[in-house]
Amino acid sequence: MTYLAPWRVAVVVGLVLLGLIFSLPNLFDQKTLDALPDWVPKRQITLGLDLQGGSHLLLEVEVEALMKERLEDLVSDVRRTLRRARIGYRGLGVQGEAVHLTLTDPAQRQEALDRLAELNPLMQPVGFTATVDRQYVIEADERGRITITFSDHGRDLLIESAVQQSLEVVRRRIDALGTREPTIQRQGRTRILVQVPGERNPERIKSLLGKTARLTFHLVDMENSVQDALQGRIPPDSILVPSAEPGGPEYYLLERKVMLSGENLVDAQPSFQNNEPVVSFRLDSVGARKFGKITQENVGRLFAIVLDGKVISAPRIREPILGGSGIIQGSFTVETANELAVLLRAGALPAPLTIVEERSVGPELGADSIRAGKIASALALALVAVFMVVYYRLFGLFSDLALLANMVMIVGALSALGATLTLPGIAGIVLTIGMAVDSNVLIFERIREELRAGKSPIAAIDGGFKQALRAVVDANLTTLIAALVLFQFGSGPVKGFAVTLSIGVLTTLFTAVMLTRVVVWFWYSRTRPKTIPL
Numbered sequence: 321m322t323y324l325a326p327w328r329v330a331v332v333v334g335l336v337l338l339g340l341i342f343s344l345p346n347l348f349d350q351k352t353l354d355a356l357p358d359w360v361p362k363r364q365i366t367l368g369l370d371l372q373g374g375s376h377l378l379l380e381v382e383v384e385a386l387m388k389e390r391l392e393d394l395v396s397d398v399r400r401t402l403r404r405a406r407i408g409y410r411g412l413g414v415q416g417e418a419v420h421l422t423l424t425d426p427a428q429r430q431e432a433l434d435r436l437a438e439l440n441p442l443m444q445p446v447g448f449t450a451t452v453d454r455q456y457v458i459e460a461d462e463r464g465r466i467t468i469t470f471s472d473h474g475r476d477l478l479i480e481s482a483v484q485q486s487l488e489v490v491r492r493r494i495d496a497l498g499t500r501e502p503t504i505q506r507q508g509r510t511r512i513l514v515q516v517p518g519e520r521n522p523e524r525i526k527s528l529l530g531k532t533a534r535l536t537f538h539l540v541d542m543e544n545s546v547q548d549a550l551q552g553r554i555p556p557d558s559i560l561v562p563s564a565e566p567g568g569p570e571y572y573l574l575e576r577k578v579m580l581s582g583e584n585l586v587d588a589q590p591s592f593q594n595n596e597p598v599v600s601f602r603l604d605s606v607g608a609r610k611f612g613k614i615t616q617e618n619v620g621r622l623f624a625i626v627l628d629g630k631v632i633s634a635p636r637i638r639e640p641i642l643g644g645s646g647i648i649q650g651s652f653t654v655e656t657a658n659e660l661a662v663l664l665r666a667g668a669l670p671a672p673l674t675i676v677e678e679r680s681v682g683p684e685l686g687a688d689s690i691r692a693g694k695i696a697s698a699l700a701l702a703l704v705a706v707f708m709v710v711y712y713r714l715f716g717l718f719s720d721l722a723l724l725a726n727m728v729m730i731v732g733a734l735s736a737l738g739a740t741l742t743l744p745g746i747a748g749i750v751l752t753i754g755m756a757v758d759s760n761v762l763i764f765e766r767i768r769e770e771l772r773a774g775k776s777p778i779a780a781i782d783g784g785f786k787q788a789l790r791a792v793v794d795a796n797l798t799t800l801i802a803a804l805v806l807f808q809f810g811s812g813p814v815k816g817f818a819v820t821l822s823i824g825v826l827t828t829l830f831t832a833v834m835l836t837r838v839v840v841w842f843w844y845s846r847t848r849p850k851t852i853p854l
Contacts, residue, residue, distance in 0.1 A: 339732030368742035369515045375522040377514045378677035386671035423464030482670040533663035535582030538574040540622035564630040572631045588664035590657040597657035599648040608644025616640040693746035714853045719760040722831040729827040742816035752824030759832035763788040800825045
């Protein structure tokens with residue numbers, strides 16, 4: 321204890337200063353920080369939903385709607401496949417969760433199964449599943465009745481893919497709004513949790529996330545009548561789609577085949593044409609070639625743009641469009657044009673999302689939480705500091721100095737990591753205050769025991785730190801393990817508590833074992849006391 325390596329002192333001082341530097345941006349407003357040079361740390365602690373208000377939504381992917389859509393697509397594929405093979409059938413359609421049809425000639429059953437097997441790809445494993453399975457289960461009886469359903473493996477992979485894609489699309493849509501530090505994470509098998517701190521207009525978030533934004537391009541069926549379709553006589557290769565154009569036809573009869581989809585879209589921006597808001601779009605190289613070929617071969621025909629099951633525009637192809645870009649016209653305002661551009665850039669949701677739970681937290685409630693958290697932290701800090709000084713006198717003052725440094729380092733670490741501070745996170749900080757001095761209590765009581773055993777002051781101090789080290793590490797390590805488990809398996813507020821508690825445990829170990837030792841060493845080397853005021 322009479323000698324402490326300079327590098328240890330330098331490490332302790334350096335880490336404390338580093339914590340101070342990273343915590344300082346929290347004392348200034350964003351405008352002041354923006355004026356500082358780029359090399360200066362500027363990150364602040366982000367306040368969570370419960371502290372600054374905002375929107376909380378729990379969304380669920382409508383898996384049943386997705387499965388029905390996929391089965392409808394399968395019906396079209398089955399129809400084309402059997403027609404090409406000249407296999408007669410009747411009653412083709414979706415019933416429940418299966419595609420049903422009956423062959424007109426049961427003797428063609430094996431040939432039909434062989435042809436339909438081409439529509440049944442092998443699926444990749446899901447999670448830890450080692451087997452590779454088919455997407456569909458195709459069954460046929462002796463009378464020629466064929467049933468096609470999803471295999472368990474195919475259903476699982478469809479759900480997994482849909483939820484992951486929905487998660488990514490939701491993230492891109494929220495990020496496009498310019499919100500700061502949103503929380504977007506999967507919850508359960510088919511649900512997505514969205515928390516947007518600081519959002520004052522929850523209806524805008526709901527509107528943005530509630531739209532599938534599935535964009536498709538279809539040729540208008542000019543050979544058949546819309547009136548006949550409205551009476552139920554819809555051709556097998558056509559679909560009746562409502563119109564979203566004000567003043568235009570109420571319905572359009574479109575060819576079922578999707579000529580082009582939003583998957584080929586690479587950019588969409590709001591713009592103006594003839595002083596009216598429109599959305600300009602740009603396609604990738606594959607989409608540009610398709611678009612050019614479609615417009616070359618169908619000059620004079622109507623080309624419908626369908627968004628979420630409604631025709632928003634059906635312009636006539638007047639000449640080939642070879643540049644891979646185009647304009648979506650409609651009854652847009654500046655706001656709706658910008659919203660549509662955001663949706664198209666973010667991509668389409670694979671399935672609709674329903675709102676299972678919705679909460680809005682006002683900024684006033686968040687301000688009350690912050691004020692209560694500040695009072696609780698300050699009161700805990702003051703009471704603990706006074707107790708340590710009263711009970712341990714000068715060494716209690718050393719402990720308070722380490723505690724103050726501990727708080728600075730926690731704030732600095734949260735700022736450097738860009739962590740989000742929630743109300744449970746504040747609880748974690750308050751708990752850390754008590755845990756921090758607990759480590760010092762173990763060390764100081766051990767020093768007292770060494771003194772009672774008749775050892776000299778320097779030997780008692782040295783022995784106290786060495787002998788208490790194992791107990792301090794064990795106590796904090798078990799707490800850290802519990803915090804990591806909470807972070808791994810918890811969600812939302814539990815994670816916030818676990819983050820601050822984990823950081824607090826690490827800074828407590830540092831300040832109690834390293835910083836307090838440096839302070840005591842500095843005091844002893846300067847005063848050389850014959851007795852220890854403990």
